[in-house]
Amino acid sequence: xxxxxxxxxxxxxxxxxxxxxxxxxxxxxxxxxxxxxxxxxxxxxxxxxxxxxxxxxxxxxxxxxxxxxxxxxxxxxxxxxxxxxxxxxxxxxxxxxxxxxxxxxxxxxxxxxxxxxxxxxxxxxxxxxxxxxxxxxxxxxxxxxxxxxxxxxxxxxxxxxxxxxxxxxxxxxxxxxxxxxxxxxxxxxxxxxxxxxxxxxxxxxxxxxxxxxxxxxxxxxxxxxxxxxxxxxxxxxxxxxxxxxxxxxxxxxxxxxxxxxxxxxxxxxxxxxxxxxxxxxxxxxxxxxxxxxxxxxxxxxxxxxxxxxxxxxxxxxxxxxxxxxxxxxxxxxxxxxxxxxxxxxxxxxxxxxxxxxxxxxxxxxxxxxxxxxxxxxxxxxxxxxxxxxxxxxxxxxxxxxxxxxxxxxxxxxxxxxxxxxxxxxxxxxxxxxxxxxxxxxxxxxxxxxxxxxxxxxxxxxxxxxxxxxxxxxxxxxxxxxxxxxxxxxxxxxxxxxxxxxxxxxxxxxxxxxxxxx
Numbered sequence: 410x411x412x413x414x415x416x417x418x419x420x421x422x423x424x425x426x427x428x429x430x431x432x433x434x435x436x437x438x439x440x441x442x443x444x445x446x447x448x449x450x451x452x453x454x455x456x457x458x459x460x461x462x463x464x465x466x467x468x469x470x471x472x473x474x475x476x477x478x479x480x481x482x483x484x485x486x487x488x489x490x491x492x493x494x495x496x497x498x499x500x501x502x503x504x505x506x507x508x509x510x511x512x513x514x515x516x517x518x519x520x521x522x523x524x525x526x527x528x529x530x531x532x533x534x535x536x537x538x539x540x541x542x543x544x545x546x547x548x549x550x551x552x553x554x555x556x557x558x559x560x561x562x563x564x565x566x567x568x569x570x571x572x573x574x575x576x577x578x579x580x581x582x583x584x585x586x587x588x589x590x591x592x593x594x595x596x597x598x599x600x601x602x603x604x605x606x607x608x609x610x611x612x613x614x615x616x617x618x619x620x621x622x623x624x625x626x627x628x629x630x631x632x633x634x635x636x637x638x639x640x641x642x643x644x645x646x647x648x649x650x651x652x653x654x655x656x657x658x659x660x661x662x663x664x665x666x667x668x669x670x671x672x673x674x675x676x677x678x679x680x681x682x683x684x685x686x687x688x689x690x691x692x693x694x695x696x697x698x699x700x701x702x703x704x705x706x707x708x709x710x711x712x713x714x715x716x717x718x719x720x721x722x723x724x725x726x727x728x729x730x731x732x733x734x735x736x737x738x739x740x741x742x743x744x745x746x747x748x749x750x751x752x753x754x755x756x757x758x759x760x761x762x763x764x765x766x767x768x769x770x771x772x773x774x775x776x777x778x779x780x781x782x783x784x785x786x787x788x789x790x791x792x793x794x795x796x797x798x799x800x801x802x803x804x805x806x807x808x809x810x811x812x813x814x815x816x817x818x819x820x821x822x823x824x825x826x827x828x829x830x831x832x833x834x835x836x837x838x839x840x841x842x843x844x845x846x847x848x849x850x851x852x853x854x855x856x857x858x859x860x861x862x863x864x865x866x867x868x869x870x871x872x873x874x875x876x877x878x879x880x881x882x883x884x885x886x887x888x889x890x891x892x893x894x895x896x897x898x899x900x901x902x903x904x905x906x907x908x909x910x911x912x913x914x915x916x917x918x919x920x921x922x923x924x925x926x
Contacts, residue, residue: 435734437480437708439671440695443744443796445703445902446472447635448502448555448616448676451479451690456683459536460690461488461503461514462706465901466821468492468763470500471516473536478736479680479688479708484757485536488514493529493542497521498763502616502676506558506591508565513591514540515556515567528556528569530592543592549583551575555676558587559619559652561626565591566652568601570615580604580613582630584652602630602647602656609633609643609663616676618689619652625718626652629689631675632663636900638700642673644691646719659719664726670696671707671728679711682735687711687720693728698798701869701893703902708732744796747922751775758793760904762822765789777918781812781909786845787825788910790817795905798869799926802905805861805919808832808853812914816862818872820896820903827908828874828886830860837874837886841895849887859919869902870894 442449447463458476469487476482488503499519506513512533519526528547531540547553547567551574558567565587572578581603586596604614612633619628625648633641644665649656665674677691689711692704707728711720724732734740748754750772761768768791769780783789806814808830815829815838823843829836830853837849853860858878865873871890875883896903905923909916 435737435739436731437734437740438731438742439693439707439728440705441480441690441708441740442474442482442706443702443742444705444794446706447692447704447900449690449692449706450502450504450678451680452505452507452678453680453682454507458680459485459505459512460706461505462692463502463900464500464760464763466498466500466763466898467760467901467904468767469760470518470763471503471514475536478734478738479682479690480734480736480740481738482706486539486757488516488531488540489542490539492763493518493531493544495520495522495529495544497524499526500763501526502555504556504558504678508560508591510534511591512536512540513558515546515558517554517556520545526552526554528553532591546593555615555617557617557619557678558591559621559626561621561652565589566596567594568617568619570613570617573613573615579606580615582614582617599653601649601652601654602628602658604632610645612641614645618678620679620681622713623718624650626650627679627720628656629677629679635673635675636704637897640673640694641667642675643667644675648719665691665709665722665728666726667693668696668727670730672696672699673704674707674709674728686735687713688735689722695798698869700897701798701902702795703897710735744925745923746793747920747924749920750777750918759791759906760793761791762819765822775919776807777907777916777921779814779907779909779916779918781911781913781916783822783910785822786840786843786910787817787819787822787827788813788815788908790819790822790825790904790906790908792817792819792904792906793923795866795869795902797925799867800905800923801863801865801926802921802923803861803863804907804921805859806830807857807859807917807919809914809916811912812909812916813911814916814918815908815910816864816874816905817908818864818893818896818903818905819908820898824896824898825908826872826891826893826896828862828864828876829908829910830862830876831911832857835860835876835886837891839891848891851886864905866905 471488815827
């Protein structure tokens with residue numbers, strides 16, 4: 410606070426000093442994009458930011474978000490509502506690029522014909538209308554992933570991670586020139602960086618983000634194991650005067666590492682604000698919720714040592730829990746969702762397993778109708794991203810004969826945990842490694858009256874289940890929490906949602922609510 414006194418001696422005696430308050434600095438708390446949003450790519454077009462992230466085995470493929478301040482994000486839609494014909498899964502590491510009014514996304518996916526992951530490209534002039542796919546752009550030995558595109562002096566260059574699955578060969582980051590339309594490689598490949606097997610890069614190098622400042626190209630890249638409870642991901646720096654190299658690794662690598670608050674940070678991109686601040690949007694696991702909420706979108710600021718011309722992270726080598734915002738706008742965090750299907754609703758929050766046919770569902774006459782078309786032990790599942798580990802999810806359903814309608818925590822079709830109702834019975838069940846087991850069941854009066862099902866989650870791992878009918882208090886189906894530690898898959902968190910199983914009937918869901926603590 411600054412104090413300013415005005416006037417002559419007379420004024421000093423008779424006029425009090427006035428305090429001028431300095432406006433408080435706006436701050437944000439990580440994550441800025443909550444829930445499973447790995448490998449984020451971010452660009453700025455004018456004063457608007459766009460980000461896209463990995464969807465892995467979830468559809469629709471590659472969620473897109475937009476923001477005006479880097480800390481408040483809203484969902485735009487997916488890159489692909491209909492999956493590209495050549496793909497079958499592993500929808501990883503999409504990279505956005507914008508040039509002459511066209512948006513490009515260079516993405517990794519697994520090819521149907523040989524189950525190998527390669528890089529495709531798609532374009533659009535309107536992000537809200539989805540992308541047109543142009544197929545594979547880079548096919549390289551056993552695997553090519555993690556594309557990144559940059560323009561320099563009118564030429565386009567693409568880089569990618571190579572040799573990750575080739576035995577006896579060190580992982581390399583390769584580069585090549587692109588055609589002016591950005592849709593094919595025209596130059597011979599060259600090595601940019603080779604992972605050092607004897608230091609923190611022993612597990613490889615990937616997720617490169619490239620940008621230019623002054624006479625140097627800079628690269629942030631990630632190394633070691635990205636995913637799962639044994640991850641040890643970290644971030645390093647390199648620079649070069651020419652894109653083709655030679656690239657010099659920073660002597661102080663790694664520059665971003667785990668702490669108790671955010672674990673295994675890495676794989677993001679750098680964007681500059683209109684006032685020339687540098688921010689790295691990347692992913693990390695929350696130290697408490699860990700794999701149960703997935704790799705979330707976090708923001709870390711870079712500042713410059715003008716003497717050495719190397720950037721450093723403003724808040725040290727750990728992801729900041731709280732930091733100065735890129736703008737003066739306040740961060741708003743509204744994670745809760747309440748949907749009453751008797752009212753007009755959007756369906757853009759739903760996700761599903763891309764290894765299975767898209768679930769068949771409609772909304773009308775006051776309910777969501779979900780049809781069971783699956784032949785697996787879990788049934789047809791329609792879910793949503795879990796934003797934090799502590800939450801309560803509830804739904805109200807109309808019991809059907811021979812069709813089990815469940816609230817379900819879903820890792821994949823062979824690993825799920827659910828609590829459901831059919832006419833005359835209620836059932837707590839699990840599917841583990843494809844084997845279905847009933848944990849607890851209870852008979853109910855034969856009735857079509859709506860039943861409210863609820864699950865309460867603690868750190869995304871321990872679950873309490875309860876149920877109620879109109880006018881009654883909730884009743885637990887089991888006294889001890891159920892351990893769902895088997896649910897997270899290697900590179901992704903489970904989803905929470907609805908499933909229908911048993912007969913090939915159609916469920917009737919009146920409402921869904923998720924509330925975070």
